[in-house]
Amino acid sequence: MSMMVKDKKKAHAQQIKDRFISIFIGIFALVWLFPIVWTLWSSLRPYSEIRAGGVFSPPQELGLFNYTNAIERMDLPRYFWNTAIITIPAVFLILLFGSLIAFVVTRYSFKFNVAMLLLFTAGNLLPAQLVFIPVFKMYLAIGDAVGDRRFLYDSPIGVILIHVAFQMGFATFVLSSYMKTIPKEISESALVDGASVFTHFFKVMLPLLRPPLASLAVLMTTWIYNDFFWALVLMSTDNKRPITSALGRLQGEFVTDYNLLAAGAMIAAIPTLIVFFILRKQFVSGLTLGSTKG
Amino acid sequence: MKTAATDTKTVRRRRFFSSRDKITLGFFIGIPTFLHIALVWFPAVATIYLSFTYWTGIRIEDIQWAGLANYENIFFNTPIFYDALRVNVIWLLWFFFIATPLGVLLAYQIDREIRGHKFYQSAYYLPVVLSLAVTGIIWNFLLRPDGFVNGLLGLPIAEAISFFGDDNYNIWVIMIMASWRHIGYIMLLYLAGLKAIDASLREAAALDGATEWQTFMKVILPAMRPVNIIILVITIIESLRAFDGLHHLRRSRWTADSRCIGL
Numbered sequence: 001m002s003m004m005v006k007d008k009k010k011a012h013a014q015q016i017k018d019r020f021i022s023i024f025i026g027i028f029a030l031v032w033l034f035p036i037v038w039t040l041w042s043s044l045r046p047y048s049e050i051r052a053g054g055v056f057s058p059p060q061e062l063g064l065f066n067y068t069n070a071i072e073r074m075d076l077p078r079y080f081w082n083t084a085i086i087t088i089p090a091v092f093l094i095l096l097f098g099s100l101i102a103f104v105v106t107r108y109s110f111k112f113n114v115a116m117l118l119l120f121t122a123g124n125l126l127p128a129q130l131v132f133i134p135v136f137k138m139y140l141a142i143g144d145a146v147g148d149r150r151f152l153y154d155s156p157i158g159v160i161l162i163h164v165a166f167q168m169g170f171a172t173f174v175l176s177s178y179m180k181t182i183p184k185e186i187s188e189s190a191l192v193d194g195a196s197v198f199t200h201f202f203k204v205m206l207p208l209l210r211p212p213l214a215s216l217a218v219l220m221t222t223w224i225y226n227d228f229f230w231a232l233v234l235m236s237t238d239n240k241r242p243i244t245s246a247l248g249r250l251q252g253e254f255v256t257d258y259n260l261l262a263a264g265a266m267i268a269a270i271p272t273l274i275v276f277f278i279l280r281k282q283f284v285s286g287l288t289l290g291s292t293k294g
Numbered sequence: 295m296k297t298a299a300t301d302t303k304t305v306r307r308r309r310f311f312s313s314r315d316k317i318t319l320g321f322f323i324g325i326p327t328f329l330h331i332a333l334v335w336f337p338a339v340a341t342i343y344l345s346f347t348y349w350t351g352i353r354i355e356d357i358q359w360a361g362l363a364n365y366e367n368i369f370f371n372t373p374i375f376y377d378a379l380r381v382n383v384i385w386l387l388w389f390f391f392i393a394t395p396l397g398v399l400l401a402y403q404i405d406r407e408i409r410g411h412k413f414y415q416s417a418y419y420l421p422v423v424l425s426l427a428v429t430g431i432i433w434n435f436l437l438r439p440d441g442f443v444n445g446l447l448g449l450p451i452a453e454a455i456s457f458f459g460d461d462n463y464n465i466w467v468i469m470i471m472a473s474w475r476h477i478g479y480i481m482l483l484y485l486a487g488l489k490a491i492d493a494s495l496r497e498a499a500a501l502d503g504a505t506e507w508q509t510f511m512k513v514i515l516p517a518m519r520p521v522n523i524i525i526l527v528i529t530i531i532e533s534l535r536a537f538d539g540l541h542h543l544r545r546s547r548w549t550a551d552s553r554c555i556g557l
Binding site for chain 2: 032
């Protein structure tokens with residue numbers, strides 16, 4: 001009896017503690033969101049008002065005028081298109097190559113299985129700054145060899161390839177851990193039925209990989225969408241660069257209308273925000289896949 | 295365990311591949327591996343090689359072996375290098391001892407499903423999905439001379455603190471900006487790991503009378519080893535590639551203090 005009372009007391013104390021923790025984390029969370037909310041609020045006001053009355057001046061004009069203006073100046077369709085033709089093929093290739101390597105490494109045994117996995121995973125972790133100068137030179141050299149200097153350099157193909165080469169490692173890592181959890185019997189029976197390697201992969205394994213592929217697709221899309229290092233280094237024509245670079249267009253030569261810039265930033269963030277809120281669950285599960293079941 | 299062992303054995307048993315299968319396997323492995331090595335490992339090795347040479351960067355024939363001269367130059371004739379190194383060390387310490395543990399703590403609390411945990415999870419992860427370019431703009435709103443913080447301090451533009459230009463502030467400001475994203479990322483990674491941990495482990499620890507802290511240190515942390523390694527690597531990388539955020543702020547003013555090795 002006394003045990004139960006003690007337990008109850010303990011549980012009660014824990015409850016109070018939890019409430020405190022919750023409030024504390026909650027306040028912290030609001031602080032976390034504040035910069036975004038503040039930028040959103042500012043994007044609804046004209047910059048001239050702030051310059052005249054300071055940041056805390058009560059708003060006299062509120063509206064979406066900064067957004068319409070930004071959309072006009074950013075040449076949005078072009079930049080969204082630029083982003084799409086980089087992101088979509090890159091994500092597709094990353095998933096395809098990642099699952100191919102994971103498939104071979106986990107389903108067939110070679111001497112160099114572990115070495116392969118290490119090669120790809122470690123490659124993913126190399127800092128981009130370590131490789132970009134030779135990549136840039138190689139792109140130019142290959143372009144010269146083909147006869148078109150802009151075959152890889154300053155072209156979406158080059159940016160796609162470098163993303164694929166880098167992120168493939170992450171995809172391989174996640175997918176191979178997931179594949180290890182798929183029972184081997186499935187492969188065995190496919191082989192007993194005389195399936196070729198090709199059928200084994202495309203008809204048997206690929207459908208089973210749907211959950212990790214979905215999560216990876218979400219992650220990779222946001223990563224590549226948000227990248228601007230490679231686009232900056234490997235593309236010289238502003239018109240070909242992805243949406244993150246279009247923000248530069250909103251900056252004046254001498255005076256920048258910051259509230260216009262805020263609207264632009266929000267517009268550039270909208271696709272990732274939509275993806276984030278719709279597929280929130282995939283974000284969490286995507287990162288966990290295989291990380292603890294190794 | 296035993297079945298797993300026999301399974302691998304059966305798979306290891308020699309198979310007869312048709313020649314078509316061999317070709318398919320070759321393609322499956324060959325194309326991605328070629329791409330990866332050509333665009334990641336080859337350039338990485340090339341950069342290391344180039345670091346031992348003199349080169350104007352134009353014609354390949356001009357490359358001349360320099361031995362350790364470049365390194366000597368960096369270590370002894372470039373005082374800025376030590377500034378950069380110092381900044382990188384501060385970053386590493388900050389991320390290692392403050393930002394990453396904070397992310398882990400958050401994950402731990404959110405995993406206990408305290409009230410509002412779903413909202414918290416989204417709130418903390420939100421900055422991670424924003425691009426660095428957007429992050430730079432957002433923080434500029436708080437910190438520029440006529441921004442929120444200076445407004446809060448009641449400073450007119452003429453006396454405003456230049457958070458990005460002043461060497462006393464800029465490194466900390468950028469560190470906070472980077473942590474804003476880093477903590478959420480670590481939180482999510484760790485949360486994912488925690489969710490995958492067997493609940494019975496905790497129950498067993500509680501039955502044995504372990505305190506919360508003991509349970510975390512002795513049971514959960516060791517069980518999370520793979521995630522811990524990933525987080526360690528990410529922390530180190532994150533502190534080495536302080537590039538993107540800095541690049542976007544450069545417009546404000548470029549000072550020697552905020553340079554880092556990555557550049």
